[in-house]
Structure formats: C-alpha cells, structure tokens
Amino acid sequence: MKVIKILAAVTLTVTMFSCGKQIKEVKTLEKEIDSVSYAIGLNLANQFKANLKEVNKDAFIQGYLNGVDSTNLLIEAKDVQNIINTYLRKKQMAQMKEQQEKAAKEAAVKFADNKKAGEDFLAENKTKEGVITTDSGLQYIVLKEGTGEKPASAKTRVKVHYHGTNLEGKVFDSSVDRGKPSEFNLNQVIKGWTEGLQLMKVGSKYKFFIPQELAYGAQQKGENIKPFSTLIFEVELLDIVKQ
Structure with missing residues (x-):
C-alpha cells in the first residue's frame, strides 16, 4: 500500500x-x-x-x-502500468520470502526441541510392525483396506473423515468429533495428505505419521501445532467427489 x-x-x-x-x-x-x-x-x-x-x-x-x-x-504508454505492476509484485514476493526465511530461522532456534522430538519419534516409529515409510518420509499404517477406486491425481476432490493429534495426543482438528465429513481437493491440503490419500482406496482407513516438512514446517497453527510439529492423523476415505 x-x-x-x-x-x-x-x-x-x-x-x-x-x-x-x-x-x-x-x-x-x-x-x-x-x-x-x-x-x-x-x-x-x-x-x-x-x-x-x-x-x-x-x-x-x-x-x-x-x-x-x-x-x-x-516506454509506450500502454506498457507503463504493466511494468510498474510487475515490479511491485516481484518486490512484494521478495519481501515476503525474506520475512518467511527470517521467521523460519527464528523458529528453528526456538522450537529446536520440538523438531528433534518429531525426528526421534519417526525414527523409532518406522521400526514398528505394520508401519510403512514412503520415499518422502511419510509413515502410515493400514487400519482398514477399502475396495473402491483411488484418487487419480492431486486435483481429485475427496470426502473424508479424520482425527488429528500432535505427539502429545492433543486433538487439534477432527471431523469425527464435529460429526461431519470434510471435502477438499488434494492439492489444497498439506503435502502429507496429498501424498497419503492417493495411496488409499475408497473405504480405506489409514493412520498417517506426517513429518513436519510434509505438514506445516516452521508455521504455527493454533495452540496445539507448534512449528516443526510431526502430526498424526487417522483418515477414512469415504468417497471421491465427481466434479
């Protein structure tokens, strides 16, 4: 402004x-x-x-x-506004990136213990029976395997029930508790969900252990998701929403 x-x-x-x-x-x-x-x-x-x-x-x-x-x-008169707007957008993006990098560095120091707790948890968790680890570091357990189709891509819209907790077991979000399923496109959620839900068939229920880099990273999300938090979700894929 x-x-x-x-x-x-x-x-x-x-x-x-x-x-x-x-x-x-x-x-x-x-x-x-x-x-x-x-x-x-x-x-x-x-x-x-x-x-x-x-x-x-x-x-x-x-x-x-x-x-x-x-x-x-x-400069031709018709090009003046475009030149100014393009420069301002670049400048704004650069400033935002600088602020985000600064905030991430500060959070890395302040929440180093939280990050290490997540890394230690995942290192131990991947050795447990039934836990599968993908190339990205996402971990999951198949609680129930469905028989329906899988989401075709990250643009697929799905209907799910889920229950999310942090490593301390505190619930930060739950469609189950609300009693109402959620709908969204897979490219509108955290990376761990985008990847994980594409592994599931309709009717499946998985438990995901999502590393901070596939979740919210250095961002704080409410009281129960500190920066660099590893997140745990139980997710049931109810349906693929046709668009």
Whole structure:
C-alpha cells in the first residue's frame, strides 16, 4: 500500500505541474504554491527513500519530463502500468520470502526441541510392525483396506473423515468429533495428505505419521501445532467427489 501511495503521489505531481526541459534550482519559496510544490517533492523523495531505495533518480526525472511533454517516450504508454505492476509484485514476493526465511530461522532456534522430538519419534516409529515409510518420509499404517477406486491425481476432490493429534495426543482438528465429513481437493491440503490419500482406496482407513516438512514446517497453527510439529492423523476415505 505504501508503494501504491507513492505512485499515486507521482501521478498527482505530474498532473498538477508542468515544466520545461531544464530544471531550475529553487532557492527561495515566495508563494504558498511554491511551498506546497516543494513540500510535495520532499514528501515524495522521503517515501522513495523509505520504500524504493533502488529507484534510478535520473531515469525518474527523465520519465517525468517526457511525460509532461509527451515526447521522446522510452516506454509506450500502454506498457507503463504493466511494468510498474510487475515490479511491485516481484518486490512484494521478495519481501515476503525474506520475512518467511527470517521467521523460519527464528523458529528453528526456538522450537529446536520440538523438531528433534518429531525426528526421534519417526525414527523409532518406522521400526514398528505394520508401519510403512514412503520415499518422502511419510509413515502410515493400514487400519482398514477399502475396495473402491483411488484418487487419480492431486486435483481429485475427496470426502473424508479424520482425527488429528500432535505427539502429545492433543486433538487439534477432527471431523469425527464435529460429526461431519470434510471435502477438499488434494492439492489444497498439506503435502502429507496429498501424498497419503492417493495411496488409499475408497473405504480405506489409514493412520498417517506426517513429518513436519510434509505438514506445516516452521508455521504455527493454533495452540496445539507448534512449528516443526510431526502430526498424526487417522483418515477414512469415504468417497471421491465427481466434479
């Protein structure tokens, strides 16, 4: 939003003022409009410094002058908004990635014990009878094998009943407790579910032990899912929803 306001200020500046091709240095502010003009310039510069430090000042000024004169344009008018929007999207994505990486590093230190507890649990669990471990690290037990069809892909929509707990046995989500099955596309859930449910036939009931990297990773999800939590689900595949 800050960047959008900057661009709005640029538009306002271009609309309000016109000038020649040469910029004269102003040393005194005699009229009110002189002070207003100077204040707008200062405000715009401060916003650029705070949010768009990498702006090429020469190119910015040249663009302003060309825009006022409507001559010698280096960019076609029809492309202006797309160029700005593309840059802002990239900048926003980069900022979000940086924030996520920072948060993940902080969580890795703060919740190191939780991560290790999950790793230790899975290392022991995979040696138990009936536990199957996939290449990704997902572990599961077949509680009941169904006879129906399997989900064809990650885009398949399914109806399931499930009961989810953390390693301490605390329930964090359960359609069973709510008494109402859930429907969703397999590409809309955590990776462990996307993979695991494609192993199941309709009518099956599996117990999944999902490593943190196939669950929510460094994210906190409510009170009972700390960062780097290994999750346990009992899942029954009731139906494949035709779309």
